[in-house]
Amino acid sequence: MDKYVLRRSIIVFPTALAVVTLVFLILHIAPGDPARIGLGQVASSEDIERARAQLGLDDPLLIQYVRFLARMVTGDLGTSFITHEPVVGLILSRLPVTLQLTFMAMLLSTIVGVSAGVISAVRRNTAYDYLTLTAAVIGYCTPNFWLALLLIIVFSVNLRWLPSIGKQALDLKYVILPTLSLSAPLIAIIARLTRAGMLEVINSDYVRTARAKGLAERAVISRHALRNALIPVVTVLGLQLGSLLGGTVVVETIFSWPGIGWLLFSGISQRDYPVVQGVVLFYSVVFMFVTLAVDIGYSYLDPRVRYE
Amino acid sequence: MSNIPEPQLEGLEIRKPESQSRLSARLAEYYAIFRGNKLTSLGASITLIFFVLAVFGPEIAPFDPTIVELRDRLQGPSAKHILGTDEMGRDVASRLLHGARISTGVALLSVALAVLFGVALGATAGYFGGTWDMVAMRLVDILLAFPSLILAIALISVLEPGVTSLIIAVSVTRLPTLARLARGSILATKEFDYVLAARCVGVSDRLILLKHLLPNAMSPLVVQATLSTGGAIIHAATLGFLGLGVQAPTPEWGAMLSRGRTYTTIAPHVVIFPGLAIALFVFGLNTFGDGLRDSLDPMLRRLAR
Numbered sequence: 135m136d137k138y139v140l141r142r143s144i145i146v147f148p149t150a151l152a153v154v155t156l157v158f159l160i161l162h163i164a165p166g167d168p169a170r171i172g173l174g175q176v177a178s179s180e181d182i183e184r185a186r187a188q189l190g191l192d193d194p195l196l197i198q199y200v201r202f203l204a205r206m207v208t209g210d211l212g213t214s215f216i217t218h219e220p221v222v223g224l225i226l227s228r229l230p231v232t233l234q235l236t237f238m239a240m241l242l243s244t245i246v247g248v249s250a251g252v253i254s255a256v257r258r259n260t261a262y263d264y265l266t267l268t269a270a271v272i273g274y275c276t277p278n279f280w281l282a283l284l285l286i287i288v289f290s291v292n293l294r295w296l297p298s299i300g301k302q303a304l305d306l307k308y309v310i311l312p313t314l315s316l317s318a319p320l321i322a323i324i325a326r327l328t329r330a331g332m333l334e335v336i337n338s339d340y341v342r343t344a345r346a347k348g349l350a351e352r353a354v355i356s357r358h359a360l361r362n363a364l365i366p367v368v369t370v371l372g373l374q375l376g377s378l379l380g381g382t383v384v385v386e387t388i389f390s391w392p393g394i395g396w397l398l399f400s401g402i403s404q405r406d407y408p409v410v411q412g413v414v415l416f417y418s419v420v421f422m423f424v425t426l427a428v429d430i431g432y433s434y435l436d437p438r439v440r441y442e
Numbered sequence: 443m444s445n446i447p448e449p450q451l452e453g454l455e456i457r458k459p460e461s462q463s464r465l466s467a468r469l470a471e472y473y474a475i476f477r478g479n480k481l482t483s484l485g486a487s488i489t490l491i492f493f494v495l496a497v498f499g500p501e502i503a504p505f506d507p508t509i510v511e512l513r514d515r516l517q518g519p520s521a522k523h524i525l526g527t528d529e530m531g532r533d534v535a536s537r538l539l540h541g542a543r544i545s546t547g548v549a550l551l552s553v554a555l556a557v558l559f560g561v562a563l564g565a566t567a568g569y570f571g572g573t574w575d576m577v578a579m580r581l582v583d584i585l586l587a588f589p590s591l592i593l594a595i596a597l598i599s600v601l602e603p604g605v606t607s608l609i610i611a612v613s614v615t616r617l618p619t620l621a622r623l624a625r626g627s628i629l630a631t632k633e634f635d636y637v638l639a640a641r642c643v644g645v646s647d648r649l650i651l652l653k654h655l656l657p658n659a660m661s662p663l664v665v666q667a668t669l670s671t672g673g674a675i676i677h678a679a680t681l682g683f684l685g686l687g688v689q690a691p692t693p694e695w696g697a698m699l700s701r702g703r704t705y706t707t708i709a710p711h712v713v714i715f716p717g718l719a720i721a722l723f724v725f726g727l728n729t730f731g732d733g734l735r736d737s738l739d740p741m742l743r744r745l746a747r
Binding site: 148149150152153156157160161271272274275276277279280283284286287291298375376377379380381383384387388398399402403407410411413414417418421422425 | 580583584587588589590591592593595596597599600672676679680683684685686696699700703706707710713714716717720721722724725728729
């Protein structure tokens with residue numbers, strides 16, 4: 135393991151600790167008494183007193199913080215105020231749904247975005263190119279919750295082709311609209327980035343050499359130009375996972391997908407703070423480690439970053 | 443987001459600064475930004491129209507946005523209600539016009555806050571370096587460790603719901619990028635001779651930062667702030683859609699969409715128009731910002747030659 139990778143990996147831990155601390159602090163300045171929310175409005179004040187003591191809410195902040203960290207380390211994210219189930223279980227049971235949605239969105243964005251970008255760059259300044267660029271600008275500006283609703287109006291309400299709500303495992307019909315609404319901005323970003331990268335590379339000397347030695351155009355593009363043009367795309371794909379995770383909250387809520395995003399949404403509407411805290415931490419930690427992986431991967435794709 | 447559209451630079455080469463005063467050279471440069479590029483002009487015009495609507499919209503709105511007229515609920519566009527009515531019979535066009543002020547205000551204020559604190563943080567970190575630089579940048583790293591919408595949701599879910607919380611939450615998500623950019627610009631310029639010269643004649647750090655370094659870092663910051671405003675509008679609308687933003691009955695674009703989504707089958711216009719307003723505004727800001735970047739970013743300018 136070389137020095138860059140090591141340094142970059144080590145720095146993740148203080149950042150993670152800071153993130154956990156920040157989330158702890160945010161949730162502790164929250165208005166509303168957790169004990170009261172947990173017991174409901176009818177609880178007597180003695181009951182609430184007892185619950186506060188039980189939850190350790192009367193202890194000093196520092197003690198609560200240490201206890202919180204200790205629970206974190208053992209993978210305990212607390213229990214839901216509403217259902218009284220462990221938050222970790224709630225998250226893990228919804229993970230496959232969100233994982234599927236995010237993965238499909240990434241896959242679709244990469245395939246559509248990269249191919250549209252490459253064709254656009256190769257046929258620069260043609261009608262196709264302008265069409266792609268326009269579509270990319272529109273896709274980038276459209277809020278995904280609006281796109282989701284438009285898709286429902288067109289494909290579910292008017293054409294009656296696709297279901298607007300629900301999730302059936304492995305039935306592609308239910309997957310199309312949510313995936314499309316989640317990935318539209320990412321498709322747009324990747325298409326524009328691929329096009330820009332290709333244009334930069336396509337006029338470089340090594341591409342000219344490849345052409346000069348008589349390589350077929352297809353091979354020049356796919357084997358020589360594309361590989362270098364894709365380096366920034368890989369980075370952006372990782373960084374955009376953050377927007378995708380944010381997008382799952384909206385998309386899962388609209389399409390009634392029982393995933394982590396929906397869990398967060400219902401947690402907020404019910405003021406179920408342990409659930410909100412758990413999901414926020416989970417998403418942030420996932421995002422942090424993906425960013426780390428991208429950085430390390432990038433240092434192999436483009437060794438120059440290691441000599442900063 | 444480093445998506446780089448083709449810069450159009452024909453317009454830029456014609457100016458002759460030596461024959462002009464500084465002011466008219468500046469004006470010529472701004473004019474040149476729009477001259478060669480129809481898209482930038484379009485973006486700027488759309489942005490301008492929305493700003494005008496934000497200021498005068500509530501004045502020219504034909505109806506009170508909160509008046510409930512249940513007999514007229516969910517009507518399609520007509521001569522009386524040009525964009526139809528919503529689920530409580532309120533005029534959609536009037537609500538959109540009132541919402542323009544809220545969305546624009548929230549976006550501008552949150553970006554202004556983010557610029558203020560982000561630039562203060564980034565510029566001082568870049569200029570003074572050392573421990574402060576490390577502390578400030580770790581802080582930025584922590585903010586960047588959250589997916590931005592998730593951070594906004596976490597913040598807003600514990601603050602009292604309302605406009606102020608919305609502005610704070612959105613502004614925190616905009617801050618890290620601006621701070622990093624400010625730091626980078628200061629780092630790139632602080633070693634120049636004119637800074638050394640200023641220091642030699644005893645100019646204070648504060649003045650060097652404010653009078654010499656920041657003005658030169660302005661262009662990228664203006665571009666980033668413009669692009670950031672588009673993102674802020676989407677974030678604010680998303681939070682409104684999730685019920686975390688501005689509370690009813692105040693007309694806000696995202697909240698309008700969220701209430702309208704129950705009626706997609708019978709009254710799609712309730713959903714179509716607010717979303718169109720958001721998308722169009724963001725489109726205007728982004729194309730304007732992209733155009734500005736292409737014209738002001740000297741590195742891109744060189745690349746294009």
